[in-house]
Amino acid sequence: MKPTSTDPLAGRSAEARAAATVFQPGVLAGKVALVTGGGTGIGAATARQLGRMGAEVVIASRKAANIEPAARGLSAELGREVLGVVADVRDRASVDALIAATLARFGRLDILVNNGGGQFLCPAEALSARGWDSVVATNLTGQWAVIQAAANAWMLANGGAIVNVTMLSRRGFPGMAHSVSARAGVEALSRTLAVEWASRGVRINCVAPGIVASSGMRNYPEGAVDVQTLARIIPMKRLGTAEEIAATIAFLASPAAAFLTGQTLTVDGGQSLWGDHWPIPDPEPLPHVELPREWWEEP
Numbered sequence: 001m002k003p004t005s006t007d008p009l010a011g012r013s014a015e016a017r018a019a020a021t022v023f024q025p026g027v028l029a030g031k032v033a034l035v036t037g038g039g040t041g042i043g044a045a046t047a048r049q050l051g052r053m054g055a056e057v058v059i060a061s062r063k064a065a066n067i068e069p070a071a072r073g074l075s076a077e078l079g080r081e082v083l084g085v086v087a088d089v090r091d092r093a094s095v096d097a098l099i100a101a102t103l104a105r106f107g108r109l110d111i112l113v114n115n116g117g118g119q120f121l122c123p124a125e126a127l128s129a130r131g132w133d134s135v136v137a138t139n140l141t142g143q144w145a146v147i148q149a150a151a152n153a154w155m156l157a158n159g160g161a162i163v164n165v166t167m168l169s170r171r172g173f174p175g176m177a178h179s180v181s182a183r184a185g186v187e188a189l190s191r192t193l194a195v196e197w198a199s200r201g202v203r204i205n206c207v208a209p210g211i212v213a214s215s216g217m218r219n220y221p222e223g224a225v226d227v228q229t230l231a232r233i234i235p236m237k238r239l240g241t242a243e244e245i246a247a248t249i250a251f252l253a254s255p256a257a258a259f260l261t262g263q264t265l266t267v268d269g270g271q272s273l274w275g276d277h278w279p280i281p282d283p284e285p286l287p288h289v290e291l292p293r294e295w296w297e298e299p
């Protein structure tokens with residue numbers, strides 16, 4: 001069988017990669033987009049994609065060491081200023097300051113991509129209270145804090161599109177009890193806000209990435225996740241790319257998705273339809289199966 005590369009555009013020039021888009025250049029001209037976690041991985045690819053579609057872009061995360069070089073690099077690539085703001089979604093004052101900085105610089109906020117987040121692998125029984133609280137604070141409460149601040153400061157009065165990055169949550173996600181609970185909460189929150197805010201012109205959707213070959217995979221200790229073998233559990237036999245997740249986020253943020261709200265789009269190469277990555281050994285022997293009868297039936 002023909003081997004599949006992780007990146008379908010591998011080896012192509014920067015120009016060819018930039019051209020590999022279905023989006024009309026300028027379709028987001030005059031719009032302002034805020035991408036949390038926009039200095040790395042999926043967030044940086046999303047900031048680039050939205051910028052190429054014409055939006056003014058703000059990126060934000062905790063570490064200046066992530067945000068400052070990314071803001072410089074994206075500004076150089078797009079030929080206009082991408083504003084980088086150091087902000088922590090777990091801190092309400094920091095979130096309010098981020099929204100205020102966005103409005104002060106660009107005067108509006110049309111698109112919010114809630115992508116900042118993260119977690120660590122841990123069997124549920126070993127999770128500390130601090131570990132659970134911190135993952136929920138980032139991935140559920142933090143996403144809500146940014147949504148609420150953006151909504152109150154701009155979107156409820158002027159409309160907008162929100163895209164929340166979650167994870168595969170329709171099946172269980174062993175090793176990620178904290179994060180999958182938070183992400184499922186964000187998906188339920190999005191379905192709820194989609195209804196509450198529909199008449200205010202605010203659409204809100206989620207993108208649930210499968211396994212993506214991005215900077216985020218470096219956060220797992222060596223040995224905990226073997227990136228080289230993960231393609232085995234994906235029907236397409238390759239990992240996704242940050243650009244492929246960014247393209248789905250950009251679609252949801254764009255006018256092409258104007259009638260789409262409250263949905264979660266899964267972008268996973270078919271992974272959630274198949275396979276398992278948490279082997280559960282079979283007992284020996286497997287339990288005997290007795291087909292039941294009602295008590296009044298003849299044996």
Ligand SMILES: NC(=O)c1ccc[n+]([C@@H]2O[C@H](COP(=O)([O-])OP(=O)(O)OC[C@H]3O[C@@H](n4cnc5c(N)ncnc54)[C@H](OP(=O)(O)O)[C@@H]3O)[C@@H](O)[C@H]2O)c1
Pocket residue numbers: 036037038039040041042043060061062063064066067087088089090115116117118119138142165166167168208209210211212213214215216217219
């Ligand atoms: N890669 C995958 O396979 C995959 C699969 C499913 C879901 N996801 C999710 O997709 C999102 C992006 O992932 P990625 O692969 O691009 O990984 P990544 O590079 O680790 O991206 C996470 C980003 O979130 C920022 N961040 C973390 N905590 C934050 C906080 N409290 N406040 C503000 N920003 C914060 C980080 O920057 P700072 O450290 O500077 O704050 C970083 O830029 C994450 O939510 C991730 O969990 C990824």
